[in-house]
Amino acid sequence: MAKIIAGIGSSHVPAIGAALDNGKTEEPYWKRVFSGFEKSKEWMAKTKPDVAIVVYNDHASAFSVEMIPTFALGCAAEFPPADEGWGPRPVPVVKGHPALAAHIAQSVILDEFDLTIVNKMEVDHGLTVPMNLLFGQPKDAWPCPVIPLAVNVVMYPPPTGHRCYMLGKAIRKAVESYPEDLKVVIFGTGGLSHQISGPRAGLINSKWDKSFLDNLTKDPKKLTRIPHIDYMREAGAEGIEMVMWLIMRGALDDKIDEVYRFYTVPASNTAVGHIILENRRKAASKNKRAAAAKSRQAAARKAAHRIASKGR
Ligand code: DHB
């Protein structure tokens, strides 16, 4: 059975990608940002997922204003990096997992989440920047296949936080009904607080961001009740990207372990937030526990017998 073992939240600021691509990672401004992801890269290298589901938003790269799917699941075999105005980023083509993606599509659509199936799609900084932050800068290939899930947060109306959270639960159910043993991680990307244009450009609200991260771990249901207008007012127009983190959170257990968090201000005009949440390993089943106790008793009896026979 496939299993979601952890969730990763990460900002996807395009300037982070530009800093990587232009060799600026050692500059003090960028070092501050990248240093927060060193432990995460180690965690990812140790975790070695078989598949990553990456929840992100397309920034008018693959979908223009002519067609805006609310939830679009990438079912293709590969997803090339998009040209966002400076040529495609020099990152490997993202390989998909068409079999698991098709299974997820079937399961969640039959669960009444009518998402769009995408069989050809380029992916922009929303997906490739978090990939770099967690997997580093591989030259030829990313270490695991990726299922992109593009969410509309660029044109009103985006989905509600509650809808996102419930979709996360449907995705979890889908993954857990896939027969192959696969370790799956799920990313929620975007945010944290930021406003890119208009009189409030540059808005950052660290208090809001911190409270969002705290509740993501402890009380995600509270976050599902936040209306769009509160994200806009408190976290800036682009702060609405944070609803995507609720898909990731919905796909995890109610009680999880926060194993890592990082927050820094700013990168470009944006607050950078990052979190790693692990599902707890299930306690051994009753039967397994009973069997383990029996074998411990047998070992103790044998040891006692050995000691007793030595003493004779
Ligand atoms: C910027 C763009 C984004 O998509 C984002 O999530 C954060 C920042 C930017 O243009 O600075």
Ligand code: FE
């Ligand atoms: Fe964005």
